[in-house]
Amino acid sequence: MKKITLFLLLISLSFFFCGKKKYEDLYTIGIFQFNDAPHLNEVRKGVVRALWDNGFQDGVNIQLETRNGNGSTPEVQRIAQEFVEMNVDMIVAISTPCLQAALIATHEIPIIFSSVANPYLAGAGKSAQNHMRTVTGVASKGPIRQSFAFIMEALPGAKRIGTLWTPSEINSEYYLELARREGKKFGLEIVDVPIANKSQVLHSAQVLINKKIDAIYQISDNTINESFQDVGNVARENAVPLFGGFLFSTQLGACAALGWDFFEMGYKTGEIAIRVKSGENPVDIPIQSMSKVRIHLNLPVAEKQGIRFSDEYLKKADEIIRSENNSRFLSDS
Template sequence: MRRSKGLMSLLGAILILGACGSNESAAPEAEPSEGSEPESTETYTIGITQLMEHPSLNQATEGFQQALEESDLHVEFDIQNAQGDNSANDSIASNLAGQNVDLIFANSTPSAQAALGKTTDIPIVFTSVVDPVGAELIDSMEEPGGNVTGTSHHHPDSIPVALEFLSEELGAEKVGIVYNAGEQNSRAQIDRIQEQMDEYGLELVEATVSTSAEVKQATESIVDQVDAFYIITDNMVVSAFESVADVATSQKVPLLAADIDSVPRGAFAAFGVDFTEIGYRAGEMAIQILKGEKTPAEIPAEPPKTLKFMVNKEVAETIGVDIKPEWEAEIYE
């Protein structure tokens, strides 16, 4: 039975948590008291392993680095990118473990899985992971266990809000999704989508790819069968997002994305999270670990705190969809 609750009421129920801080005035400098600890001048080496280049992952890495650079720690980054190559991803993990870096920042599920496969001693902080428990990175979000913790980019409301929008606001019945069936992130999202589609009267039309070069052809293979596309946070497809957007827009099929960064790249709209924010939060976790305040096992893994909605004005006009004021969307022009 379909849910009758309107899109806006569901959006209104999303909990937006803001970080709060204090503005205490700076105290005058004082001589170090007897027995006080001098500031550490130790330099920590952080190995960064990122699966591939695309805006969302890049922003997560930038957010992570920003948090560390704003701390009082002395840090050197060893940044390595697998460029979507699974063999290179595995080699990067081996190299970082072999160097015995002080901490590994793993940006993507495959990056985190490869790192954990090479070391259970070096602390690992992940981000850009949909289901860290399902990916067997941690025991639970509340009690990660082992040497791993981090931030997920999957907001609990992202899928139901997107499916309701597709059904109620766009009138879609058949929704096309192109994804890499070999990526755990993608399988987790597809499973959740399939579990909820009946509730919204939607039917899934899927096309799978194994390389980014196949994305355009896969999109073309189903474009005549669907009323709308929903592109999940699949690293392979997102890296070739313009291929999907070009096909969808040329056929005037609305394309809803699961990450905000896809809107400037041609999506009609997106419900997504700020990847800089989740990367920054992962950096704060890394700071606690490097300072010896907590171990990864003692830091709960976290989902993102905010969910944003953005619409591409130019694409909306091209495909003939009116932007409704009640959507309360951020407009990209």
């Protein structure tokens, strides 16, 4: 009886250790994002979908370690260091703060980034072809010039355009400077109000309204995007036109938005990750960018904000919300 019991115990232990070894031997990808901003969530979903579509499933033939920094730079830095200590095979950094943290944490583990407005400013390299040997990814510089051209058509008399920004995010500072530069070409003055964290978005949006602006063009940054609906509420209460810097903003109070499909961006990032997993060297893969500017419109919100869109833009739009029942923002108000 004792021999049988010992035999069964040995079999159980062998299954345990074999299973454990098999799990540890899986190619491990550490994926992290700065916070729960809608555009970052879309990127993450796109990455995972690209892996899935190409036959890579979490827990089957790869291991995904997914983390969220909850809007904290120290937490993002801790996660990057955690990935290094775990000896992951690859890091996918979703957002500028995550890329910066990954670059500090390791110079050996491949880093694939996404949703980074200016990767060169973040330290990834000098150009799309000349970048760090372990780093590549998808840049997300937004279509600021096209957005202002759109705003001027929708609101021809606009002179003062307001925006919030987050000084602790270099991508936000970059977008603010880009908005100022491009705004001048359209005769627009950019009126800005800085915020320190997402809890300040509502009050700062109210401060911005009091600066006698003609409209808000909210530049895209991680902190503000996570609390974009606060900006939408203030715009609605004051009947001030609100234009977003990311597509999902039309679900959160913007009458219109020009930008990238962040799920598509994530998918493109996932495809790069697959190439690196398959043996390609990141230094040989040029940093990519998005090309198709998409247009989303919310007609019920636009009507409340005093905006009418031309037939040209109605035809160009990739998505149009035509009724309040289909608008998450208005139905929740």
